[in-house]
Amino acid sequence: MSVASLFAGTQLLVISGKRNSQDKLRLQPRGLISAREFGSLKPEKERPELLFAPFPMTDGNAMPSIARAGDGGWLVWTDVDHSLAREQKALAEELGAWLLASGTPGRRQVFIRLNAATPAHHVEALNRALCEKLDGDPSKISRAAIMRLPGGFNTKGGKRRCARITHQSERVWSAPELASALGTELPDTDTRDDAHAVSETPTAIRKSDPRYRRVMRQIDKANSRFEFQNYGTRHSLMFGYVLTLVELGVTDTAELLWAFDQCDAAVSKCSDEGKSLEHHLGQILQKPKVVEKLATSTAEPGGAVPHQPESTSAGERDEPGVTSVDDDGVSADRFPSLDWSTAWTQDYSSPDWLLGKFLERGQQIAFVAGGKEGKSLLLLHWSLALVLGWEFFGDKGDGKPKRVLYFDRENNLRDIITRARSLGVTEKDLATLAERFIYKQFPAFDGTLDDPESEAAGQLLAIVDEVKPDVVILDTASRFIKGNENDSAPWLQLYRLVHAPLKAKGVAAARIDHFGKDETKGARGNSAKAQDVDHVWEMTAKGERKERKPDGEWVVITLAMKRTHTRTGHGDDSFTVVRKGRKDAEGMWAAGCTSHELESRQDRFDEAADGLADAEKLWAYMQARIGVQITAKTAAEVIGKSAKTAERIFQGFEKDPMRKSQISRGKVDRANAWTCVGTSV
The missing domain is CATH 1.10.10.10 (Winged helix-like DNA-binding domain superfamily/Winged helix DNA-binding domain)
Structure with a gap:
């Protein structure tokens, strides 16, 4: 059976892609082709990746996010980011699905053919049901999704893997029959069908208009910023886009509506929220900064401002995880002015210590030690003490239990639980831990925390906003970046994307790191590691002794903690810590017998x-x-x-x-x- 039969009855909007230096895919439409032309379609040498929009598009020059849907779709699809389980694969084959190996090992794209052109809202309902059955990616069920095309190449990571069909079928479905097989219902109306439509045909700015070239340049600029669909920036991007158009003299409402309709971010937001372009444009045009620009513009304003509800909730106005835009068109928190009178009344006469007195509230530290010297064990003990109200280093703190958010890409479940038990955690503590100690084990961020083009840092900060922790811990820092440890760029980006926002929120953070080959030279990698945090604490093991006692063998290790870099100079620059632990008859660390205590003068x-x-x-x-x-x-x-x-x-x-x-x-x-x-x- 020819692969072209998968696309029978429809036109494909084919898109070529190539990777940039950050391994991000840059896309360029190649135009519409019919199923008959599929056999002659070849990857381009410069753009070897082939993709397509599974829902037919009528504009072959536009990207799927702004192209208008045709009469209906002939495919149902989902993107599966994992190897299909046996029962999932059996279900896919029973449904007569086509399976495409997308080039990434274990990853599959699943397609099911329909026997007639099907409305977009029905296709999306079927996509959603198929996605749930196969545990697919819910972000790829939209009518504007882009999928990989058989015969192209996946060049991610510098490799070249061919996308190929691994299973095909002659079966076709009607939409109602497939809905029944998937256990879902087809919606009567499309709540998103007119989401980005306007009440009347907008007036386009003509090529003869002297503003045309500048307006088109702003359209291209806005869409290039949204090229990788960074949803966290849509709100601010839309505001800045409209403000710039007004400054260029586009004040006629119909013209603004036309230009707004060309903005990928605006169309994407309207489509996702089921609201019209007029609604969002109306909100922006009501902003005082825009009103001021409209009032001072030399151009003749035309038409009435689209309807704006009298009151709008913050949830409707703001993108989740994005600060509201103020009257000046910038985030209210981005450029705060210091109120000297208010600040002078604050009591800063003593450090605002967290438990243990080696880190102040809201500060950022690097905690460095050699391999297998117990970095994670000590910070796990500290985290548990913060959450459960234990003493730590002889300090009782302020008596108020704290909340800790721990991101761990280093330790397996056995490590975590055996250590927690040895430190004294019991079953009665579990409810408190579930509420206050949020432990993210091997978190699957979409990218790395040092990559400004990925969603990873935004995802971490969104979790921080949800959890509202007092402390965030990264274990281990090098596991969360993709750049070379010996370069300064990854660490400077990590500070800009993660540490600086945490510091602005008043959230303390500790990132665990390793010594280099020469411990006297500090942490492994570039010196920027020490420059972007408030303090660097280095820990070395100074001695170990074993003591035989009636209850078993006790292991006593002396640890030296030394602060090698500091922004404030507050507190002690060194601690001598004694770690004690008892082994049971099976050689396991006994429950409740592991501790970290400061060495007293008499001990020394x-x-x-x-x-x-x-x-x-x-x-x-x-x-x-x-x-x-x-x-x-x-x-x-x-x-x-x-x-x-x-x-x-x-x-x-x-x-x-x-x-x-x-x-x-x-x-x-x-x-x-x-x-x-x-x-x-």
Whole structure:
């Protein structure tokens, strides 16, 4: 069976695409073709990706978002971003679906043929039902969707994969029969059919008009900004577009309506909300800034302003997650002026610490440590203490439980739960955690947080607006960016897109990061990492010892936290933290036995005394074996401590003015070994 039979009875609006340097797809219409011409359609060398609008379009020069629908559609479709489960694949084949491997492994586009031209609202209802059955992408059910065309290539990620049909069928359906098979009903009316229509034919600006060239340039500019359908910018884009048109002298209402009808963002918003172009244009024309421009314009205003409801809710006026536009055409929060008198009355006489006193409210920090040194464990403990009202580092905080939003692309479920239990979480805490500790494990953002062209940062901030956390944690920072860690651009973009908005909202954030190969040089990658946050805290393990007790083996690790970069200088620049944990009979960390405590002065004195005693013991052992190479492992057995502790004692001998001339370093089976070459002075 020919692939062209899939498109029998309809015309295709074919679109060519190529990837830019950010791997984003740039599209250009190739025009309308019939099913008979499909066989001769070839990918272009410069634009190897072929796409099409499954709903027939009557304007072959327009993108699907602004092209007008024809008499009806002959296809039902959905886009599946995952491998079809066995029962889903069986259902698709039972429905006589065509399956297209879109080039991304496991991803399928599903098409079902109809036997007659079907109204757009019926097609969308069938798309929605098919999408729900196959767990497809709900953003691709619109009549303005763009799908991949068989025979083209998917070049995402620099690879070249051919889009090909993997299953086909001769079956065709009537719309009512397919609706019954999918368990849905066809709507009687199309609530969106006239969403972007106008009450009368708008007056176009003619080519002979001296404003024409400038107006068309603004249309192209607005549509290029909406090329990748960034829905979060539609509201502000529409306002700025209309304001610019008025400044260009387009004040006649009918002409404005025509120009508004050419704006992809406006048509998209009207279509999604089921409201007319007149409604949204009317809202914008009522804005004081626009009214002022209309009043001062030298052009003759024409026609009445479209109807504007007397009161409009914020939900109708504002795009979700986007700040309202004020009278000046800019966000009310974008350019705030400092009210000196009010600000001077604020009490800033002491730091506004969060629990633990290493991060103030609303500040942004990087938390850096080596691999497997317990970065995530310590910040998980801190998060639980914030949420459950525990003490942390001996600090009780303000006594008010906080809300934490944790984005984790590092730890699996077993890691999270076993650590939480070892830190003392019990079943009685689960309700509080569900309410106040929002843990997003392996979040699937649409892109990366450093990419201004993706939706990822906007999605994160939308979750922040919904959850309203006191603290946001990114674990680990490098998992959320796509740029090279050694370049400054990813970190500067991460600050601009994520940290700066969080700081403006008064939300504190901690991003976890790794040391580079040389720990003395700080975090891995570019120095911009340290410049875009308020503080950088670096944590290193200084020693480990094991103690055998009747209840099991206790592991005690000393951690040094040092603040290497700071914007404010408030508080301590270093902490010595003692991590303790007990292993049970099966070698698991026992429930409620893991802790992080600040080391007291007495602890430091006792440790110094122990260290001095260990050093003297080891030195006496070496003097009794002059000329014998002693490894850290052997020394650890002598003093009853870890090999790391023994190695630090050896290094201390090498720096001791009285002993460094009596000790030499060598190798034993590739391990460092030290030899005493003389007697003590």
